[in-house]
Amino acid sequence: MRDRVAIVTGGGGGIGAEVSVELARRGATVVVLDSGDGLRGEPLGERSAERTVRRIEAAGGRAVAAPISVTDADAVRGLVEETVARFGSLDVVVNAAGIVRFPRIGDAAADVAADDWAALLGVHLGGYLTLLAAALPRMTAAGYGRIVGVTSGVGLARTSVDGPAYGSAKRAVAALTWQLGPVLPPGVAVNALSPIAATRMVTEGLVAAGADPRGLDLSAMPQPEHMAPAAARLASEEFGWCRGRVLFSAGSEVSLIAPPRLVEAVATGGAGAAAALGALVRPVLAPAHAQQRSTGGSNPRSAPLAAAPPDPAGPSGSAEPGVGACLVAGDDRALIDQLAAALAPWGYPTAAVPVGVTGTADAAAGFAAAERGLRRAAASTAGLDAVVVIHGTQAIGVGGQPVVDWPAILASHAGTAATILGHAAWSRAAARHVAATGRALRVVHVVPALTPGGRSAAQAVTQLARSVNDTPITSTGPEPGLLEFAVSVESPHPADRVGLVELVASLVAAPDTASLAGAELVVRPGWLGLRAHPAPAVTASLAGAELGPWTDDVLRDALAPFG
Incomplete structure (x- = not known):
């Protein structure tokens, strides 16, 4: 790291400050970027970047403070130019900037929830994109550069009841890293680092979950300084062989996090998607989702589909006529009509509303519009049992050129945050509807994912x-109050819309598909499949040794x- 120049965002405190100090200790000149805002992004004007600079200088290192925000694209671009002009290069960027808010789904008023979601996506995903856009042209021109993003375990292997917005933003960061x-x-x-340490963010999260701050003792957890060696290794010259990976650090352990990987695939030709799903959900897809691995490789798990005659009574496991309606939020009229036809044998009437402002960057308007739209649909039907949200930056079944270079990958993420916000708006509206009525509801999110930005949004x-x-959102029926599903549509072929609508119809109506709630479902050319969640592929226990060769x-x- 000797004579390298680094920018560390969020360098005024927590993990970012410790990374700044560690890079300086190893010989780098460090530009400490920190806006001085509070944990929730509230403007405090703290001189946190200067505090870290003083620590570095007191230890004999070189550092300068940059009190700006990663959400200010012009300021970030200006800082990169100024850094190169002053120090001759920009070799390393570590993006540790972050805020934390806890919009538990359905709890807050529309404007509060929308502001929280928009702020979290703006800092964690938007800030990362801003830094990449500013730094990569300089690094690619120079032929050298190391960028370390920061993601989180609650966006990967784990979830967070109190932090769905934070987890969604951090999954998008990981997905972008894997593709870029x-x-x-x-x-x-x-590359990206997923750290776990006793930071102020962790304390805030525990308090939000109901812990008494006076009784919290996090001394057994790794401390922020324990994350610095892993970040420094990712930023080192020696680690340049590794690209597009996510490492989890617990201080004494380091894990390689595998991206979602395919574990089961089902042909949508042949017997057809409806027959395949009716026969294979229970013996194939549900166990694979529960165990996060393929359960094949032994005796066949179902009879040949050609030997199974169609059921004249209708779809396998179909509900009794007279169930509630399904609301479809989408702008593709032809696809909505196909879905209505697929749902008809299940006894589900459909109502449709356009995505409208729920699919824009105006989060407050979108969240309020989703709640109004769901409320009107419920009032105009005998009852609402399902919502399907079809929303993304590209139409379903519309081809495009493969994205193969980094500028195009970054450009494809321009609408990713708005896509996530649109789906979050309907999730929140659904949660509030269940809480108010006690009636169970299924929500199926359909995300076009033909571009890198679309795939990040789908994840x-x-x-x-x-x-x-x-x-926990309870209902008066036997099912959980709210069940959500997500489908990543990765086929450019209109023919695959048939398999898509049959899958969505099954998720809406078939009792046994409840076991696929939260699964990483995908529709590809000629088949649909199930991927495992991101998870540790291998863990190295350091046993007192340093990270190194x-x-x-x-x-x-x-x-x-994996090649």
Whole structure:
């Protein structure tokens, strides 16, 4: 790290401050970026960046303070230019800036919840995109650079009842990292760190969950300074071989987090999606989701579908006629009509509303509009049992050119936050409806995912669904009050809309598909599938050793089967 120049965001406190100090200790000149805002993003004007600079200078290091916000794109671009002009290069960026808010789904008023969601996505995802857009042109031109994003376990293997917005934003950061890393030019690497430490954010989260702050003792947890060696390793010259990966650090352990990986696939041709789903949900897809692995590789788990005659009574496991209606929020009239036809045999009438302002960056208007739309739909039907939200930056079944370079990947994320906000608006409205009526409701999120930005949005929305499903919202019926599903649509072919609508209809109406709530479902050309959630692929116990060549060898060995 000697003579390297680094920008560390969120460097005024917590993990960011410790990373700044560690990089300076290793010889880097550190630009400490911190706006001085509070944990929730409230403007406090604290001189936190200067405090970290004083710590570094007191230890003999070199540092300067930059009291700006990562959400200020012009200021960030200006800082990058100023850094290069003053110090000759920009070699490292560590994006540790973050805020924390806890909009538990359905609890807060529309304007409060919308502001929380927009603020969290703006700092965690928007700030990361801003830094990447500012730093990567300089780094790619120089042929050298290391960027370390920061994600979180509650956006990966775990969920957070009190933090669905935070978890969704952090999943989007991870998804962007996984897609961006492999396409960067030689010499430039982007990876992400998922830390767990006793920070003020963790304390705030525990208090929000009901803990008494006077009795909290986090001394057994890793401390912020224990995260600095892992961040420094990711930012080092030696770690340039690793690109587009997420590492989890618990101080004494480091884990490689695998992205969602396919574990089951079902053909949508042949017997057809409806027959395949009716036969395979219970013996194939549900166990795979529960165990997060394929349960195949032994005796066949179902009879050949061609040998199973169609049921003249209707879809397998169909509900009795007279169930409540399904509201579809979407702008694709043809797809909505296809879905209505697929739901008709289940006895579900459908009502449709356009996405409208719920799919824009105006979060407050969108959250309020979703609640009004759901309330009107419930009042105009015999009862509402399901909501399907079809929303993204690209139409379903519309092809496009593959995105293969980093500028296009960043550009494709321009509408990602708005897509996540749109789905969150309907989730919140659904939660409030269940809480007010006691009537169970299923919500199916359908996200077009033909671009990198669309795939990041689909992963974030899946994380939203997982968090909502872990939130206790009771109903008067046998099902949980609110069940949410998410489908990533990754086929450009109109023919695959048939498999999509049959999948969505099954998720809406079939009793046995309740076991797929929160699953990472995908529709691809000619098939649909189930992916496992992000999870540790390998963990290295440091046992008092430093991160170095031996941990690199562990990671290389773990990655070898994936190519």
